[in-house]
Amino acid sequence: MILFSSKKVQNRFFSINPILIYIIGDMALYCLNKKLPFKINSTVSTEEEDIKYGRVSMSHREGRAVDLALDGWSENQRKTFCKVFNDKYKKEAAVSSKTKRSLLCVYGDQQHLQHIHIQVHKRYTMDGIVEIASNK
Numbered sequence: 001m002i003l004f005s006s007k008k009v010q011n012r013f014f015s016i017n018p019i020l021i022y023i024i025g026d027m028a029l030y031c032l033n034k035k036l037p038f039k040i041n042s043t044v045s046t047e048e049e050d051i052k053y054g055r056v057s058m059s060h061r062e063g064r065a066v067d068l069a070l071d072g073w074s075e076n077q078r079k080t081f082c083k084v085f086n087d088k089y090k091k092e093a094a095v096s097s098k099t100k101r102s103l104l105c106v107y108g109d110q111q112h113l114q115h116i117h118i119q120v121h122k123r124y125t126m127d128g129i130v131e132i133a134s135n136k
């Protein structure tokens with residue numbers, strides 16, 4: 001089952017790229033089988049929200065990133081999860097500017113370590129997403 005941190009996050013989920021929705025479905029099934037909680041903290045964002053959360057990447061604004069809550073996950077479960085899905089979706093993953101490596105799944109960011117950030121490649125950017133997000 002997919003849980004959302006708020007109704008707003010849930011509504012915006014359907015504006016993300018369908019490739020990412022597909023991957024999230026696969027991840028939710030994995031978590032169901034492992035009895036791991038699967039809660040989405042963040043989907044599409046506005047520029048104001050990105051500034052507020054100290055985000056350096058535009059991936060949420062571009063409709064190609066989702067944040068997963070880590071409540072109830074051990075460090076090992078987190079590591080295994082990221083290994084499994086980074087291997088499985090290598091072709092869909094984003095490229096990190098720091099490491100030049102393809103990454104689908106990273107732990108948080110400098111400001112927010114307690115979530116997993118899942119992002120697909122820039123080619124999956126959704127056009128016009130900023131307008132949609134600002135209104136909801």
Ligand SMILES: [Zn+2]
Pocket residue numbers: 042060065066067116117118
């Ligand atoms: Zn994120």
